[in-house]
Amino acid sequence: MIQLSEKVLCSIGLVLGLVILLGYGLVSYAAEDVIVNATTSGGRIVFQDDASHGVYLLGRAWADFGSNATLSNATPSLETGTGRSVFLVACENDRRNEPGGTRTAAFTLTVWDPAGVSHSTTREFGGICSETLSVDCSPSKPGEGRFEITSTIRERRLNLPAVFDR
CATH class of the missing domain: 1.20.5 (Single alpha-helices involved in coiled-coils or other helix-helix interfaces)
Known part of the structure; x- marks a missing residue:
């Protein structure tokens, strides 16, 4: 020995x-993040002095790891008042990651006020989820703004x- x-x-x-x-x-x-699929939809928001503000569901975002599919459905247009409004998006991911999987579902809601200032939030999930994204927006002047809802599936891959x- x-x-x-x-x-x-x-x-x-x-x-x-x-x-x-x-x-x-x-x-x-x-290792790098590769976008497998992404879908964006959006609409316009009209902020008015004489309208009341509140809470608004802007649409839905969905992802499915099994079929690499994404969906973003949005309300085309809505009106609200100036002052504080809360905008919501319902997000879902219907499938689990495969064992050892490196996929991530990312959902983003961005709202631009009439001055062009963006208010945004993003959430990422590695498996089944059912969440609601919310963004507060408090414009002081009336005008037209817009919003976008994005659903993305990313995968971490080696690129030697x-x-x-x-």
Whole structure:
């Protein structure tokens, strides 16, 4: 039986640890998010002085990992008052990630007030979800704004050729 000294064992351990650390760094550097599918829909919001403000459901966003499908359905147009309004989107992801899966469903709601200032929120999920996104918007002047609802499926993938091309 071969006996190794403590120094040799320590050196082997250090080299092995360095190789693992470098491998992890290379894999982390080579991983990238790829958009598998994305759908965006939107509409307009008319902010008026003489209308009351409130809470509005703007539409629905949906994702399905099994079919790589996304959907964003939006109300084409609505009217509300100036002051604080809350805008909502119902979001769903109907399927689980496969075991060890790296897919993410991302839902974004963005509302632009009449001055062109954006108010946005994004939520990401790795599995089945049923959530409501909300954005507050408080324009002080009347005018026309707009909104967008985006549903995206992203997947984390290794791109080793990109590492060597950099």
